[in-house]
Amino acid sequence: MTDALHIAGIAVSPDHYIDRRRVPSPTGFDLFSPIDRSTLGRVAEGTPEHVNAAIAAAQAAFPAWAALPAEARRDHLHRFAEEIGARADAFCLVESTDAGVLLSRMRHGVVPRAMQNLTFFADHALSLQDRVIETAQATHRVRHDPAGVAAIITPWNAPLMLTTWKLGPALAAGNTVVVKPPEWAPLTCSLLADAAHAAGLPAGVFNIVQGTGANTGAALVSDPRLARISFTGSVPTAKWIAQAAGANLVPCSFELGGKSPFIVLEDADLDGAAATGALMYRNATQVCLAGTRFLVHEAIADAFVERMRGYVENLRVGDPREETTEVGPIIHPRQLERVKGFVERAVAGGAEVLWGGETHPAGGLYYRPTMLTNVRQDSEIVQNEVFGPVLTLQTFASDDEAVALSNDVDYGLGGVCYGATERAAAVADRVRTGFIWVNSFGIRDLAAPFGGCKRSGIGREGGDWSFEFFCDVKDVVLPKKPFRASFSQR
Numbered sequence: 458m459t460d461a462l463h464i465a466g467i468a469v470s471p472d473h474y475i476d477r478r479r480v481p482s483p484t485g486f487d488l489f490s491p492i493d494r495s496t497l498g499r500v501a502e503g504t505p506e507h508v509n510a511a512i513a514a515a516q517a518a519f520p521a522w523a524a525l526p527a528e529a530r531r532d533h534l535h536r537f538a539e540e541i542g543a544r545a546d547a548f549c550l551v552e553s554t555d556a557g558v559l560l561s562r563m564r565h566g567v568v569p570r571a572m573q574n575l576t577f578f579a580d581h582a583l584s585l586q587d588r589v590i591e592t593a594q595a596t597h598r599v600r601h602d603p604a605g606v607a608a609i610i611t612p613w614n615a616p617l618m619l620t621t622w623k624l625g626p627a628l629a630a631g632n633t634v635v636v637k638p639p640e641w642a643p644l645t646c647s648l649l650a651d652a653a654h655a656a657g658l659p660a661g662v663f664n665i666v667q668g669t670g671a672n673t674g675a676a677l678v679s680d681p682r683l684a685r686i687s688f689t690g691s692v693p694t695a696k697w698i699a700q701a702a703g704a705n706l707v708p709c710s711f712e713l714g715g716k717s718p719f720i721v722l723e724d725a726d727l728d729g730a731a732a733t734g735a736l737m738y739r740n741a742t743q744v745c746l747a748g749t750r751f752l753v754h755e756a757i758a759d760a761f762v763e764r765m766r767g768y769v770e771n772l773r774v775g776d777p778r779e780e781t782t783e784v785g786p787i788i789h790p791r792q793l794e795r796v797k798g799f800v801e802r803a804v805a806g807g808a809e810v811l812w813g814g815e816t817h818p819a820g821g822l823y824y825r826p827t828m829l830t831n832v833r834q835d836s837e838i839v840q841n842e843v844f845g846p847v848l849t850l851q852t853f854a855s856d857d858e859a860v861a862l863s864n865d866v867d868y869g870l871g872g873v874c875y876g877a878t879e880r881a882a883a884v885a886d887r888v889r890t891g892f893i894w895v896n897s898f899g900i901r902d903l904a905a906p907f908g909g910c911k912r913s914g915i916g917r918e919g920g921d922w923s924f925e926f927f928c929d930v931k932d933v934v935l936p937k938k939p940f941r942a943s944f945s946q947r
Contacts, residue, residue, distance in 0.1 A: 462488075462498035464644060465550040471500045473507055473667055474650035476514035477660035482507060486640060486669065491557035491786040491822045492776055500643055503668035508635075508676040511664040515606040515633035516682060518661025523603040523631040527582045530629055533658055534579035538572040540652035541621075548645055550778070552617055556642035557786040557822070558740060559777045563617075571621040577903045578625035578923065585924055596935040601928035603631030604708075605684030608677050610670075610698075611646075612690045613639035613788055614743040614844075620646055623687045626923035628662065632685070635664045637674055641789050643667050670694060681705040685927055688712075689745075692912050710916040710926050712745070712908055714842050715870025718863040719748030720884060722856070722876030723756045726896070730875035731764035733898045734848075738772060738784050738826040742846040743792075746871040748898070750839060751828075752859050755852040762828075762850070766812060769826050774817050786822040787845055793822050796845030803829055803838040811850065840866055856880070860887045870909035873898055891917070 459481045461468035472479040482501035489496050503511075522530070541548065548571070549563035558567070582601075590597040607627045611619045616639055627634050638646035646665055653663045666673055678686055679701040686702050688695060689712040702709050719737065721730045737747045753761050777785030787793045793816075800814055813827030830850040832839050839849055853859045863872065864887075872893035874881045885893040891909040894900060901907070908917040916926055 459501065462500075462644070464497060465554050467547045467551055469551060469644050470647050470651070471498060472647075473501055473503060473511070474647070474654075474663075474665040475507065475511045476518075476664065477654065477658075480507065480510070488555065488641075488644070490554050491788050492554065492778070494821060497555065497644070500667055503637070503666035503673035503676070505676040507666050507668075508673060508680065511635045511666045512606055512677075512680055512682050514661035514664055515635055516661075518659060519603070519605060519633045522633055522659060522662050525631070527586060527629070527631075530631065531579040531583065533656065534575045534625065534629060536656040537653055537658060538575040540656045541568065541572050541575070541649070544648060544652055548617060548648055551648060552642070552645045553777050555644040556613055556616060557777050557788055558615070559782060559785055561780050561782075562740070567615070567618050571617050573903065574618070574621035574625040575628075576625075578629040581904070581920065582626075582629040582924065585921070585928075593937070595937055598933040598935065600931045600933060601630065601924050602931055604927060604929050605632060606682060607632045607634050607685040607687065607927060608683050609634055609636045610674060610677070610686070610688045610690065611636070611639055613642040614740065614745070616642050617645040617649070619689050620649060622918065623689075624649075624663070626918075627685070627687070627927050630924055630927040632927055633662050633664075635666060635677065637677055638665065638667055640667070640669050674698075675701070678702055679704070681707075683707050686710070687926070690714075695914075708926070710918065711914045712870075712918065713912060713914045714745040714844070714868070715890075715909060715913050716750060716840065716842050716866045716868040717746065717748045717871040717873070717890065718859075718888065719751045719848075720859050720863065720872070720874040720876075720881075720888075721751070721753040721757070721761055722859070722874070722881060722884070723754035724877045724880065725757070725875035727757060727761050727764050729896070731761060732768055733873065733875070734765045735768035735772060736898060737848060738769070738846045741784055741787050741824065742848070743788060743844055746899075748871070748873040749843065749848050750863075750866075751848055751850040752853055752862050753850060754859075755854055758850075758852045762811060765828075769812060769828075772826055774823055774825070775819060784826060784846060787824055788822070790822065792845065793824065796824055796843055796847060799838055799841075799843045799845070800827060800829070800847055803832060803836065806833075806836060808832045808836075808838065808849075813846070834862060834865055842868065856884050860884060863888045863890075867912045868909065869911040870913035
């Protein structure tokens with residue numbers, strides 16, 4: 458076992474977690490904090506041998522875990538959630554340091570949600586077995602049987618929340634799991650292993666192999682022993698995973714980010730819309746569901762811009778560990794350069810900077826909340842996901858034009874529409890997206906579907922939809938009359 462890293466005074470293992478044991482590696486990669494670029498230490502990098510061992514352990518554990526009654530798996534997952542709660546401060550401090558996530562958001566949103574991700578799906582699984590469909594000929598008993606070994610691959614912008622979001626239904630359904638955490642922010646997944654261990658999760662049920670996508674990830678997703686792959690991340694990576702999984706006919710679930718519209722109709726509550734608009738900069742807009750394309754009716758555009766400017770000017774950019782901070786750092790120098798490149802090319806192409814447009818005086822990986830206008834619909838800044846604190850603003854003259862602009866991108870994850878409720882809802886109905894908030898933002902329920910269309914993904918997560926993916930749905934047919942075989946029957 459490798460010596461622990463010490464992050465904000467908390468010991469974190471840099472090793473993999475396989476078959477209920479910590480497993481070191483001869484190779485590793487360095488981590489640093491986006492807050493101040495300070496070195497956090499070296500983390501084990503998974504080899505094909507580590508991936509093989511993790512999948513083998515998950516395979517071996519699957520029959521016993523799948524055979525447990527759903528109530529027994531529920532009890533395991535509730536204990537798992539309790540252990541996360543017992544380590545809440547550690548999860549908050551480590552993820553804030555490792556990924557630059559706002560500490561206040563971790564405390565009040567992410568950790569409670571991570572616990573709920575386990576308990577909700579553990580409870581929900583109890584309602585899935587032996588659903589009955591009665592017909593004149595037969596009773597159809599519909600079962601949700603666990604599929605097998607599931608690979609879970611999560612991104613760096615919300616590692617704890619998104620790992621548990623997938624882990625909850627996968628384990629509750631009776632699958633065993635191999636997780637590959639994000640290479641830029643893997644440390645809260647290591648803490649998850651500690652929580653699972655303390656909760657008594659059986660050996661092989663939950664495994665973690667750290668590493669890069671090119672090495673560890675490639676070995677994982679190309680393995681024919683997998684039954685499911687669930688991935689949240691970029692479109693290019695999803696295409697690569699789909700090719701590898703396709704060779705083995707392994708079903709995939711993809712949530713791939715967005716370029717969501719934030720529509721403001723002329724009858725909207727401008728102050729409410731502007732205040733919500735400023736929320737889009739939270740977590741430095743490294744949030745897939747943020748509304749990043751502001752579409753504002755031309756009659757109220759100037760008034761809206763001034764109201765939103767007032768909110769944005771009061772946003773506090775800085776150390777995410779401070780309670781008053783509202784916008785933290787960008788995760789990595791490569792991502793900062795990507796964000797800066799988008800802005801520089803847009804300005805060179807004629808875009809106007811309404812605010813921001815440059816690195817923050819704090820230096821390091823901090824970038825000013827930015828709004829660009831005078832942008833073309835076919836421009837890179839409108840069509841492609843920036844994943845940084847850069848928004849665009851366009852105007853429209855009619856509801857039809859707002860809908861047309863909303864739909865004229867290759868993404869379709871989320872959206873926001875502000876206006877008189879019935880009218881805004883009618884506009885929202887016409888926007889081609891996986892979900893859209895009317896006069897609100899961020900309202901979620903784990904029973905509701907989450908996912909996107911077009912390049913924003915394949916499949917839905919949440920409620921029954923998660924189990925439809927992580928299970929093999931089987932129909933057990935019980936005839937109501939004695940059956941006599943006939944060659945004419947189908």
